[in-house]
Amino acid sequence: MIEVEVKVRADHSKIRPLLEKIGANKIGVEEQSDTYFSAPYRDFANTDEALRIRSLGGQAVLTYKGPKLDKVSKTREELETPVDEATTAKIFRALGFSEAGAVRKKREIFRAGEVIVCLDAVEGLGEFLEVELDVEDEKDLESSREKLFEFLSQFGVDEKDSIRTSYLEMVLGKKN
């Protein structure tokens, strides 16, 4: 599965009424606590990969993200499996991986047609809007990306607002 994703800075108090206006449904709220790992043998910052354990309310998911596949969105391969959080962290530490950083956020999730909309309030970074489409086939990437930017135009957002820097990079104070 490939996740086509666009992220922008956004004032949630301005986005909420617009979401309501277009009939978006709130489908969940998650308190997400993410721990990112560094590999002992390659630099994920250079290879543009990420390995993360996300904890959300007693459950945990291990996620691998491959390199971004284009220059304007955050489209990339994502692989996810449920895991036991503490043991999985111990396994990666035993394998020589180390903790690269942590990101904590409150994520409100909405569905608007086929688009997933996330209002993220990230500890230490502020408020963001993320929109997502899941794509099975690489040939649909561009059309999906166009759909997302068309969707975002309703909120007064355009391509130049797109942020490709990850929350982790922002937390670590890196520049894109």
Added chain:
Amino acid sequence: MIEVEVKVRADHSKIRPLLEKIGANKIGVEEQSDTYFSAPYRDFANTDEALRIRSLGGQAVLTYKGPKLDKVSKTREELETPVDEATTAKIFRALGFSEAGAVRKKREIFRAGEVIVCLDAVEGLGEFLEVELDVEDEKDLESSREKLFEFLSQFGVDEKDSIRTSYLEMVLGKKN
């Protein structure tokens, strides 16, 4: 958790009546299909570690085994978490790990007091007997190992019969 474990070659048809005689309870039968991974940055055969995904009847477990902690048994740290099998294999491949080999076996599991007894019929290798005790504290390793060899003496097995070579190493044709 540390697993104190002793493995020996054994003819199951001779072990079964003895297990019955000492009142061991059969607690399960598993068809285990194990895939072992190699790391791109260190040789698990040299470091005496193992990383494995075990599939058993639709469920899967990721296991890391640390180096053996003594010279006569297979005692080592074990870390285990339930995972989605196919996705976890994809994650490790994406991280640069590769499949080192596979072991398939039928394992019948018995409990005799605090000892777990496994009758393993391993594809291509034959029949084995494994006995196990789980230990919380490293100071109990030696006494647990002694308990296991005392337990095994009932089956006419002693320390010199102990095999420390893993099934994977045997499958790959390595010598201990």
